[in-house]
Amino acid sequence: MLEVSQLSVGYGEFQVLFDISFKVKKGSTAVIVGPNGAGKTTLLKTISGLLPIISGSIFLDGIPIQEKKPHQIVEMGIAQVPEGGRIFPYLSVEENLKMGSFPKRAREKFKDRLKWVYELFPVLSERKKQLAGSLSGGERQMLAIGRCLMSEPKLILLDEPSMGLAPLIVTHIFKLIQDINTQGYTILMVEQNVKKALQLADNAFLLESGRIKIKGSKEEFFANEYIKKAYIGL
Amino acid sequence: MKRSYLYFLGTLIFIGVLIFPHFVSNYIIHIAVLILIWSYVSTVWAYMGRFGLVSLGHGAFLGIGAYTSGLLFNNFHLTPLVGMFIGGIAAAIVALILGYACFRFGVIGDYFALVTLALAEVIMLLIIALREFTGGSLGFTLNKMGNSFLYLSSDSKIFFYYLALAFVILSILIWKKIDKSKIYKAMRAIGEDELASASLGINVIKYKVIITIISAFLTALGGSLYGQYITYLNPHTLSGVGVSLDIAFKAILGGMFNIWGPTVGTILIVTMEETFRGIFGSHFIGVSEVLYGIALICFIIFLPKGIYGTIVNKLSKK
Amino acid sequence: MLNLIINAIINGILLGGVYALLAIGLNLLFGVLKLIHLAYGQFVMIGLYILYVLVVNAGLPFWAAAIITIIVTGILGIIVHILIVQPLLDAPRLNQLLALAGLIIVFENLSMVIWGADYRNIQMSLPVVAVGGFYIRMSYLIAFIGGLITLGLLYLFLYKTYLGLSIRAISQDLEGVELMGVNPKVNFYVTMAAGGILTGIVAVFFAPIYAVHPHFGSSFTILAFIIVVLGGMGNLLGGFISAFIMGVVTSVAAFLTTSEIADIIAMLIFIGVMLVRPQGIMGIREAR
Numbered sequence: 001m002l003e004v005s006q007l008s009v010g011y012g013e014f015q016v017l018f019d020i021s022f023k024v025k026k027g028s029t030a031v032i033v034g035p036n037g038a039g040k041t042t043l044l045k046t047i048s049g050l051l052p053i054i055s056g057s058i059f060l061d062g063i064p065i066q067e068k069k070p071h072q073i074v075e076m077g078i079a080q081v082p083e084g085g086r087i088f089p090y091l092s093v094e095e096n097l098k099m100g101s102f103p104k105r106a107r108e109k110f111k112d113r114l115k116w117v118y119e120l121f122p123v124l125s126e127r128k129k130q131l132a133g134s135l136s137g138g139e140r141q142m143l144a145i146g147r148c149l150m151s152e153p154k155l156i157l158l159d160e161p162s163m164g165l166a167p168l169i170v171t172h173i174f175k176l177i178q179d180i181n182t183q184g185y186t187i188l189m190v191e192q193n194v195k196k197a198l199q200l201a202d203n204a205f206l207l208e209s210g211r212i213k214i215k216g217s218k219e220e221f222f223a224n225e226y227i228k229k230a231y232i233g234l
Numbered sequence: 235m236k237r238s239y240l241y242f243l244g245t246l247i248f249i250g251v252l253i254f255p256h257f258v259s260n261y262i263i264h265i266a267v268l269i270l271i272w273s274y275v276s277t278v279w280a281y282m283g284r285f286g287l288v289s290l291g292h293g294a295f296l297g298i299g300a301y302t303s304g305l306l307f308n309n310f311h312l313t314p315l316v317g318m319f320i321g322g323i324a325a326a327i328v329a330l331i332l333g334y335a336c337f338r339f340g341v342i343g344d345y346f347a348l349v350t351l352a353l354a355e356v357i358m359l360l361i362i363a364l365r366e367f368t369g370g371s372l373g374f375t376l377n378k379m380g381n382s383f384l385y386l387s388s389d390s391k392i393f394f395y396y397l398a399l400a401f402v403i404l405s406i407l408i409w410k411k412i413d414k415s416k417i418y419k420a421m422r423a424i425g426e427d428e429l430a431s432a433s434l435g436i437n438v439i440k441y442k443v444i445i446t447i448i449s450a451f452l453t454a455l456g457g458s459l460y461g462q463y464i465t466y467l468n469p470h471t472l473s474g475v476g477v478s479l480d481i482a483f484k485a486i487l488g489g490m491f492n493i494w495g496p497t498v499g500t501i502l503i504v505t506m507e508e509t510f511r512g513i514f515g516s517h518f519i520g521v522s523e524v525l526y527g528i529a530l531i532c533f534i535i536f537l538p539k540g541i542y543g544t545i546v547n548k549l550s551k552k
Numbered sequence: 553m554l555n556l557i558i559n560a561i562i563n564g565i566l567l568g569g570v571y572a573l574l575a576i577g578l579n580l581l582f583g584v585l586k587l588i589h590l591a592y593g594q595f596v597m598i599g600l601y602i603l604y605v606l607v608v609n610a611g612l613p614f615w616a617a618a619i620i621t622i623i624v625t626g627i628l629g630i631i632v633h634i635l636i637v638q639p640l641l642d643a644p645r646l647n648q649l650l651a652l653a654g655l656i657i658v659f660e661n662l663s664m665v666i667w668g669a670d671y672r673n674i675q676m677s678l679p680v681v682a683v684g685g686f687y688i689r690m691s692y693l694i695a696f697i698g699g700l701i702t703l704g705l706l707y708l709f710l711y712k713t714y715l716g717l718s719i720r721a722i723s724q725d726l727e728g729v730e731l732m733g734v735n736p737k738v739n740f741y742v743t744m745a746a747g748g749i750l751t752g753i754v755a756v757f758f759a760p761i762y763a764v765h766p767h768f769g770s771s772f773t774i775l776a777f778i779i780v781v782l783g784g785m786g787n788l789l790g791g792f793i794s795a796f797i798m799g800v801v802t803s804v805a806a807f808l809t810t811s812e813i814a815d816i817i818a819m820l821i822f823i824g825v826m827l828v829r830p831q832g833i834m835g836i837r838e839a840r
Contacts, residue, residue, distance in 0.1 A: 524662050
């Protein structure tokens with residue numbers, strides 16, 4: 001589904017990502033873990049086309065997308081839930097979801113998908129007329145995920161879905177992410193909450209100071225001494 | 235080596251400026267006086283502008299200064315030497331009220347610009363509305379005084395040349411004084427991070443109000459000076475949106491972050507206006523202003539640091 | 553006396569309709585795109601001149617001239633966007649404001665060069681109707697109804713279409729909108745074109761009311777800003793209500809004092825609102 005090959009990215013003269021290569025299989029959940037400042041958000045922004053690359057390439061179903069504009073990439077089927085959700089605070093909950101169905105392929109199915117998202121997140125249905133800015137942190141994150149689902153994506157990019165949320169809500173959100181994955185959506189998630197994130201993962205990547213240090217399956221990650229020591233704290 | 239060379243050049247220019255009016259026609263002196271007066275006003279404007287307080291309402295202070303001293307002179311025969319300070323204090327009071335209110339409520343950036351723009355309009359309308367005293371839209375002419383330094387009046391343009399030059403020098407000296415004062419450090423800190431400076435115990439509102447008052451007071455003096463020079467006061471040329479924008483444009487075009495920026499901007503704009511006027515004259519009234527407007531827009535897009543500012547930046551990088 | 557004041561209030565309400573029409577376009581640009589369009593009134597002025605040329609010089613029927621005017625001002629909006637706003641999108645907002653202020657100088661003097669300083673109006677005097685002892689100007693009434701219809705159409709566009717929705721969202725989070733699959737360039741073009749079209753519509757309804765001259769624009773720009781700020785930026789309904797408030801306030805104040813005092817009161821209301829409630833009476837302002 002997604003293939004990133006020898007990708008290097010930077011802001012001006014300051015390089016952030018070095019020679020990143022990995023693949024995400026259709027229907028799987030891939031997780032990129034790593035400390036703050038490792039370049040995780042930069043990586044997702046680059047895949048979405050928000051940042052220009054220095055070198056390398058990104059393929060979606062074999063089609064190179066690294067030269068495409070963000071809106072074209074969304075049209076092709078990559079949807080991102082950005083860090084902190086970034087919902088539109090002055091639009092209502094339902095209008096936020098409608099923004100999600102902006103891509104042409106998603107517009108006709110707006111009603112069906114809205115129904116489905118409301119079933120998935122009943123709390124959003126209760127608050128559909130409210131301004132999104134009035135939601136709690138967890139509700140915002142759900143809205144952001146729901147909004148992303150509205151676009152009928154092939155691949156969902158999740159940027160730190162647990163950030164700033166209480167542990168109980170994090171558990172709930174991760175459960176929802178798992179549900180979404182079992183419905184057939186491919187997910188690439190970036191997380192600092194390593195232990196929880198790995199439980200969802202089929203494959204995992206450790207990103208440290210802009211380079212991929214370790215690749216492997218969930219089991220391999222849980223068995224890795226370095227990961228255990230530095231990130232899981234066992 | 236390079237420094238002494240600059241000093242030499244500076245001295246040469248200064249001597250040139252001092253003796254210059256004795257070798258040129260009255261028309262050229264007139265242009266020079268206009269350049270000096272507006273250089274002074276836009277330099278004083280930049281006291282605020284360079285710290286991010288971009289006022290589009292300095293016409294208000296200009297108008298208050300000119301009308302206060304002008305009316306006091308015409309009605310009570312009070313010398314403008316005193317009248318201009320009364321005008322300055324009046325402008326300072328207005329600045330205190332508006333500045334305090336703005337900064338207290340956190341009105342900054344383009345919102346501050348809009349509020350000050352409205353202030354300029356209020357003062358202009360007020361001058362027009364009080365037409366029994368001010369002559370309304372038609373303005374009024376200052377009483378004739380002949381040559382008298384005590385009344386800042388002279389038929390000689392050279393007199394006003396040196397007077398205005400003194401004002402410009404004053405504005406430069408005050409700029410330097412501010413650079414060495416607490417205000418500068420505080421305003422720099424505020425400019426970088428307002429919240430952080432407030433939490434460090436810097437009284438953000440106080441310093442912003444002080445700099446606003448200084449700028450308003452000195453602008454009013456400039457208004458008075460301009461009134462004395464042209465001896466005819468009109469609300470549209472001394473207050474309102476048009477003049478206010480002109481003042482800001484001169485400083486921005488030259489570069490409001492550099493001490494000589496506003497002066498360079500004024501020299502450029504005034505000569506540009508006069509040249510265009512010379513070329514197109516009375517055949518096409520307005521063509522010169524159209525070109526002037528286009529030039530302004532281009533400068534804002536391509537040289538946002540101003541001409542002088544850009545040159546200085548380039549030189550200092552080398 | 554009381555009768556005269558009531559008449560002033562009625563005139564004020566009708567004037568409010570005219571003002572509402574004036575403020576709609578600015579509400580879109582200022583409220584939605586956060587663009588401080590200082591040359592807004594000059595756009596209306598250009599629209600009036602175009603209309604004048606088409607009707608008086610070219611002899612076109614008014615409706616045809618009106619349609620052409622609206623198209624031309626729409627295109628003008630796009631041109632100004634490409635030449636001035638787009639190059640400054642990443643610059644400090646103040647630079648946008650100043651560049652548009654420079655545009656005032658260009659527009660005003662260009663009009664001076666082409667049409668001179670004379671007051672020009674299209675000779676189409678609409679009647680003043682007496683209703684139960686009160687006098688109502690037809691031209692105001694038509695502008696009032698035009699304002700209502702235009703507002704309704706704009707509302708449908710902003711609230712019922714995907715493009716309108718994304719235009720409202722873009723002022724909240726530009727990058728976020730891109731992640732929804734929106735091409736922000738299209739949004740900016742459409743908004744500036746819509747802003748231009750709206751000034752054209754204003755010009756069409758203003759033509760029977762005002763004579764145009766090169767300094768026509770500025771006071772209307774400020775008036776439009778007052779209304780938009782008072783109603784809350786981007787809040788169309790708020791803008792509509794505040795237009796009526798301003799209409800009545802200026803009309804009554806002008807009746808009781810002079811028109812300058814009325815304008816001063818309007819300015820002071822503006823300054824007051826900017827200071828105390830910059831989010832307007834019912835509006836929203838993003839943290840910065």
